[in-house]
Amino acid sequence: MWRDLKPIGRDKDSRGYRRYAWTAADADCRTWFKAQAESRGLTYELDRNGNQWAWLGDPAAGDAVVTGSHLDSVPDGGAFDGPLGVVSSFAALDELRARNAEFTRPLAIVNFGDEEGARFGLACVGSRLTAGQLTVEAAHKLRDGDGVTLPQAMEAAGYDPYNIGPDPERLARIGAFVELHVEQGRALDLSGDPVGIASAIWPHGRWRFDFRGEANHAGTTRLVDRRDPMLSYAETVLAARREAELAGAVATFGKIAVEPNGVNAIPSLVRGWLDSRAADQATLDTVVTGIEKAAREYAERHGIDLDVVRESFTPVVEFEDALRDELGAILGAGADRPLPVLGTGAGHDAGILSGSIPTAMLFVRNPTGVSHSPAEYAAEDDCLAGVTALADVLEGLACR
Numbered sequence: 001m002w003r004d005l006k007p008i009g010r011d012k013d014s015r016g017y018r019r020y021a022w023t024a025a026d027a028d029c030r031t032w033f034k035a036q037a038e039s040r041g042l043t044y045e046l047d048r049n050g051n052q053w054a055w056l057g058d059p060a061a062g063d064a065v066v067t068g069s070h071l072d073s074v075p076d077g078g079a080f081d082g083p084l085g086v087v088s089s090f091a092a093l094d095e096l097r098a099r100n101a102e103f104t105r106p107l108a109i110v111n112f113g114d115e116e117g118a119r120f121g122l123a124c125v126g127s128r129l130t131a132g133q134l135t136v137e138a139a140h141k142l143r144d145g146d147g148v149t150l151p152q153a154m155e156a157a158g159y160d161p162y163n164i165g166p167d168p169e170r171l172a173r174i175g176a177f178v179e180l181h182v183e184q185g186r187a188l189d190l191s192g193d194p195v196g197i198a199s200a201i202w203p204h205g206r207w208r209f210d211f212r213g214e215a216n217h218a219g220t221t222r223l224v225d226r227r228d229p230m231l232s233y234a235e236t237v238l239a240a241r242r243e244a245e246l247a248g249a250v251a252t253f254g255k256i257a258v259e260p261n262g263v264n265a266i267p268s269l270v271r272g273w274l275d276s277r278a279a280d281q282a283t284l285d286t287v288v289t290g291i292e293k294a295a296r297e298y299a300e301r302h303g304i305d306l307d308v309v310r311e312s313f314t315p316v317v318e319f320e321d322a323l324r325d326e327l328g329a330i331l332g333a334g335a336d337r338p339l340p341v342l343g344t345g346a347g348h349d350a351g352i353l354s355g356s357i358p359t360a361m362l363f364v365r366n367p368t369g370v371s372h373s374p375a376e377y378a379a380e381d382d383c384l385a386g387v388t389a390l391a392d393v394l395e396g397l398a399c400r
Helices: 024-039 083-098 125-131 136-140 150-156 168-172 187-191 229-247 281-302 321-332 349-353 380-398
Strands: 043-046 052-056 064-070 107-112 174-182 195-201 204-212 250-259 269-277 305-314 341-344 359-364
Touching: 024 043, 024 052, 024 107, 064 083, 064 380, 083 107, 083 174, 083 380, 125 136, 125 168, 125 349, 136 150, 168 174, 174 321, 174 349, 174 380, 187 195, 195 321, 195 349, 195 380, 204 229, 204 281, 229 250, 229 269, 229 281, 250 281, 269 281, 281 305, 321 359, 321 380, 349 359, 359 380
Parallel strands: 064 107, 064 174, 174 359, 195 341
Antiparallel strands: 043 052, 052 107, 195 359, 204 269, 204 305, 250 269
C-alpha cells in the first residue's frame, strides 16, 4: 500500500507532496482508496460531501466503529500526515482478519476530503460539512489562489457541489471514531514510546492580515514619502513570535501574498496569514489580541490601512474521557506501563467530529518531530506498532 501511494502527487524537485483537493493527485488517491476497499470485499461508498467510506458489515445497522484519516496534503507536505492513518486502517483490518476476529459491530474506514485546507484555505472541509460546522453557503464561497470556487473545482472533478451539507443520519450510525496519525512533535520520541493516546487538541485558528499601502517606484520614491505595507507586515511577524513566546503558545505567518509583487515596486498590498495555537482559549485570545494590537500600531505609524479577518477557528477539543480511557485499558493490558497520553497543537478530523460522536486518537512516534515537510518520518517498526495498536483497539471495540 505504501509503495502504491508514494509517487502520487509528489513533486520531483521538492520531493514533497502536493495532493490538493479536487485535483488530479486527489483523484488518484481516491482511486487508490476505492481499489483498496474493493480488493478486501468491503462496501464502497461516496457520501454527499466527497468523503470515501469502506464498510465491513451493514452500514445501516448503527453503532459502527470507524477509523481512518485523510489523503490530501499541505504544499510540499510529508508522506505520513494523513496517509499513515488510512494505510494503517486497512492494515489493521487485514491483521484482524488474520486473527479470525469476529465482528459484532459494523466497521468502516474513511478518507475525509480536503482535511489540510491547502487549496481553499479552510481545514477539514469534508468533516466540517458532514458535522454541520460549515454551511453550504460558506463552502460555496471558498476560492483557491487562482480564483476557482469550490463548486467549480468539485464539478471539474466530477462531483456534485449542490448536494453537499450536513449529514446527521450518517453520524447517527457511528458509535466511535478512532483516528491514527503520525505525531507532529517529539513527545513520544522523548518518552521512548512508539505509540501514544491523544488527550486534547489545542484551540487554533487562521487569521488574514491585509496591509494596504501605496504602490510606487522602488528606485525613485523617497523613504519619507513611502506608504510601504511590507514594513508593517514584517514588524507584525516579529510581534507574533514575541507574543507567542511570552504566552507559551505558537504563532506563525506561513503564507504571504504581495501586490503588485514586483522587485522594483513598493507593494500596494501585503496579505499575510497567521496560524496561532495555544493550550487553552484564554491564552490564544491573549496572543492573537496582542498581535493585532501591535499590527495596528505599526500600520498607523507607516500610514497603512489594516483589515484583520478570522478565516477559520476550532475551539479546544477534549476527547471523550470514556473512549480515551477504554483505549488506554485495551492497550495497557499486560503492558509494563500505560501508554502516554498527550495533547497536540494540530487539528484533525477527529477533533471536528468530537462534537457529534465519541472520538479518540492514536499517535505514532515521529523521531524528528518534523511535519508538514518532506522530512516528515516514522520508522517502519513504529508504523507496525501503530497498526498493531489500532488493530487491538478495533478488536476491543468492534469484536466484543
